[in-house]
Amino acid sequence: xxxxxxxxxxxxxxxxxxxxxxxxxxxxxxxxxxxxxxxxxxxxxxxxxxxxxxxxxxxxxxxxxxxxxxxxxxxxxxxxxxxxxxxxxxxxxxxxxxxxxxxxxxxxxxxxxxxxxxxxxxxxxxxxxxxxxxxxxxxxxxxxxxxxxxxxxxxxxxxxxxxxxxxxxxxxxxxxxxxxxxxxxxxxxxxxxxxxxxxxxxxxxxxxxxxxxxxxxxxxxxxxxxxxxxxxxxxxxxxxxxxxxxxxxxxxxxxxxxxxxxxxxxxxxxxxxxxxxxxxxxxxxxxxxxxxxxxxxxxxxxxxxxxxxxxxxxxxxxxxxxxxxxxxxxxxxxxxxxxxx
Amino acid sequence: xxxxxxxxxxxxxxxxxxxxxxxxxxxxxxxxxxxxxxxxxxxxxxxxxxxxxxxxxxxxxxxxxxxxxxxxxxxxxxxxxxxxxxxxxxxxxxxxxxxxxxxxxxxxxxxxxxxxxxxxxxxxxxxxxxxxxxxxxxxxxxxxxxxxxxxxxxxxxxxxxxxxxxxxxxxxxxxxxxxxxxxxxxxxxxxxxxxxxxxxxxxxxxxxxxxxxxxxxxxxxxxxxxxxxxxxxxxxxxxxxxxxxxxxxxxxxxxxxxxxxxxxxxxxxxxxxxxxxxxxxxxxxxxxxxxxxxxxxxxxxxxxxxxxxxxxxxxxxxxxxxxxxxxxxxxxxxxxxxxxx
DNA sequence: CTGAAAGCGCTTACAG
DNA sequence: CTGAAAGCGCTTACAG
Numbered sequence: 001x002x003x004x005x006x007x008x009x010x011x012x013x014x015x016x017x018x019x020x021x022x023x024x025x026x027x028x029x030x031x032x033x034x035x036x037x038x039x040x041x042x043x044x045x046x047x048x049x050x051x052x053x054x055x056x057x058x059x060x061x062x063x064x065x066x067x068x069x070x071x072x073x074x075x076x077x078x079x080x081x082x083x084x085x086x087x088x089x090x091x092x093x094x095x096x097x098x099x100x101x102x103x104x105x106x107x108x109x110x111x112x113x114x115x116x117x118x119x120x121x122x123x124x125x126x127x128x129x130x131x132x133x134x135x136x137x138x139x140x141x142x143x144x145x146x147x148x149x150x151x152x153x154x155x156x157x158x159x160x161x162x163x164x165x166x167x168x169x170x171x172x173x174x175x176x177x178x179x180x181x182x183x184x185x186x187x188x189x190x191x192x193x194x195x196x197x198x199x200x201x202x203x204x205x206x207x208x209x210x211x212x213x214x215x216x217x218x219x220x221x222x223x224x225x226x227x228x229x230x231x232x233x234x235x236x237x238x239x240x241x242x243x244x245x246x247x248x249x250x251x252x253x254x255x256x257x258x259x260x261x262x263x264x265x266x267x268x269x270x271x272x273x274x275x276x277x278x279x280x281x282x283x284x285x286x287x288x289x290x291x292x293x294x295x296x297x298x299x300x301x302x303x304x305x306x307x308x309x310x311x312x313x314x315x316x317x318x319x320x321x322x323x324x325x326x327x328x329x330x331x332x333x334x335x336x337x338x339x340x341x
Numbered sequence: 342x343x344x345x346x347x348x349x350x351x352x353x354x355x356x357x358x359x360x361x362x363x364x365x366x367x368x369x370x371x372x373x374x375x376x377x378x379x380x381x382x383x384x385x386x387x388x389x390x391x392x393x394x395x396x397x398x399x400x401x402x403x404x405x406x407x408x409x410x411x412x413x414x415x416x417x418x419x420x421x422x423x424x425x426x427x428x429x430x431x432x433x434x435x436x437x438x439x440x441x442x443x444x445x446x447x448x449x450x451x452x453x454x455x456x457x458x459x460x461x462x463x464x465x466x467x468x469x470x471x472x473x474x475x476x477x478x479x480x481x482x483x484x485x486x487x488x489x490x491x492x493x494x495x496x497x498x499x500x501x502x503x504x505x506x507x508x509x510x511x512x513x514x515x516x517x518x519x520x521x522x523x524x525x526x527x528x529x530x531x532x533x534x535x536x537x538x539x540x541x542x543x544x545x546x547x548x549x550x551x552x553x554x555x556x557x558x559x560x561x562x563x564x565x566x567x568x569x570x571x572x573x574x575x576x577x578x579x580x581x582x583x584x585x586x587x588x589x590x591x592x593x594x595x596x597x598x599x600x601x602x603x604x605x606x607x608x609x610x611x612x613x614x615x616x617x618x619x620x621x622x623x624x625x626x627x628x629x630x631x632x633x634x635x636x637x638x639x640x641x642x643x644x645x646x647x648x649x650x651x652x653x654x655x656x657x658x659x660x661x662x663x664x665x666x667x668x669x670x671x672x673x674x675x676x677x678x679x680x681x682x
Numbered sequence: 683c684t685g686a687a688a689g690c691g692c693t694t695a696c697a698g
Numbered sequence: 699c700t701g702a703a704a705g706c707g708c709t710t711a712c713a714g
Contacts, residue, residue, distance in 0.1 A: 375700085
């Protein structure tokens with residue numbers, strides 16, 4: 001018979017307090033118009049008096065939206081993602097939505113589990129930074145069950161969903177052209193995660209810029225962040241070392257700077273660097289980094305807005321793509337202000 | 342009569358598939374022992390075949406734990422908090438818990454609303470970085486309703502709850518003593534947010550170290566991050582400027598470095614700096630920062646574990662306090678390696 | 683404008 | 699070891 005003492009006040013408490021049925025209270029809560037103004041204010045007063053708060057679990061069980069969005073990303077400790085996450089949470093909250101966070105920490109298996117958990121938690125929609133092709137079947141299934149999905153920063157193919165991306169190729173071209181403008185002919189492109197289309201596009205932009213200038217591309221793609229240092233240093237010590245670096249993300253830029261500094265390669269005088277991904281402390285580094293800035297917050301905001309829109313329209317079929325601009329922030333590591341200090 | 346087509350499979354689907362009652366399925370799901378092994382495996386097979394996932398909303402409504410913890414903090418974009426948040430999420434996930442995030446962005450009003458929303462979302466417990474005394478009544482009420490609460494990084498009085506803090510005073514003493522060891526006699530302590538007990542303890546440590554050395558303390562406490570720069574520069578240009586700075590958090594350290602650099606005050610030669618709060622890029626700054634390191638991840642992990650413990654024990658009455666050690670990371674800004682580059 | 687009934691998907695407490 | 703009944707707190711669809 002499942003009775004147990006309840007600490008919280010329920011809709012029936014409010015109804016009793018007003019001497020009406022629960023239905024009337026429910027109508028007032030949901031802003032249904034067919035309630036007399038006088039009744040409504042009486043109910044509102046009782047709600048306030050009893051400090052009543054509707055139980056979301058019950059509403060969800062009745063088929064209401066959970067007003068909760070699931071945010072799936074690799075790592076909350078990375079600046080870029082945390083800025084993005086913050087924007088998502090804020091925009092969601094402004095619209096009465098709550099954010100459930102799932103950081104899969106590069107663990108390819110756990111990501112699939114996270115999706116299963118999301119489903120059981122009655123998430124209303126998903127914003128994700130995808131990193132695993134294996135998710136596609138499950139995501140498709142969730143989508144056809146009516147869950148809107150928006151991908152941020154990168155994409156997986158085979159899934160129709162909203163996309164909020166950044167001008168990766170254009171940004172890379174700007175970066176590489178800038179180095180070429182400084183007179184560099186031997187520019188090495190280095191980084192990892194090249195299986196992601198975001199990074200892929202950056203490499204493509206690099207290639208394009210090099211070829212357009214009649215230069216020979218050289219790639220140094222490693223498999224993990226920790227591998228940047230040894231491979232890069234080996235390359236720098238080998239014959240015919242590059243005079244400039246295009247680094248594919250913020251971690252690579254930092255690793256490059258750190259390694260070069262530790263072995264006393266002067267930046268930018270011996271090796272210039274332009275990186276993809278700007279970050280707050282870039283101007284304060286020993287060599288202030290010239291970098292392509294991606295609008296992290298706008299990315300999160302835009303994705304959330306897109307999700308909220310399809311949630312309210314009920315038409316998640318409109319899987320739009322938005323591409324946000326990048327821009328080159330010029331500081332010292334490219335050689336522009338080589339002796340500025 | 343509230344019927345509506347369901348896309349998802351429910352417990353009755355599984356029961357029908359096996360030709361048993363829903364009770365049996367429920368028992369199997371919950372690992373109840375009084376089910377024959379043969380029956381259990383039959384049910385498990387059906388669950389897998391139908392890809393069944395129990396609906397959390399229904400379980401919650403029946404009084405089960407939501408297996409969701411609420412994380413309330415000021416800002417997810419700040420490195421310290423995002424590292425902490427990542428640790429909370431990871432530790433929670435390892436234990437089958439989901440994390441709902443509430444970043445109140447310093448908006449004093451919204452924080453109270455967040456708590457109300459948490460309550461309606463059937464959160465099982467709360468981890469929070471408190472920043473508002475006004476929350477106390479509501480938090481107390483939630484606590485007496487059985488919700489365990491753990492405060493991280495700082496504290497508000499009048500609330501019995503778990504606490505996971507850091508050796509603020511000891512850290513500050515180390516920092517200031519280090520500067521004194523370098524021969525400084527005029528050390529300015531600067532920052533903001535002094536109303537938080539964490540910062541308060543740092544100031545206390547500063548005072549203690551100065552007094553123990555027979556030196557005159559001088560405080561420059563401002564009201565917002567943006568006010569650090571103008572006030573600090575004004576003070577540096579005034580007569581009898583300090584020869585060293587103790588900065589009360591990472592943002593202050595960065596602002597100080599930035600301002601001093603922009604007006605060509607050599608660090609550490611004219612002004613030395615030791616800051617509270619280390620961060621990843623500190624060693625790569627133009628002047629690598631000497632700083633007191635707080636274990637951000639451990640803070641988050643420890644708080645989450647404490648919450649999970651009281652959740653499983655059911656005895657949230659044991660409101661323990663854990664204090665994690667800080668240590669001084671010596672780099673250049675204090676004067677230790679003044680000409681290292 | 684208001685209410686009585688039914689049911690969302692699950693579990694508790696009772697029988698057998 | 700298994701099941702029929704009741705009910706968690708809400709809302710949908712129907713009457714009035």
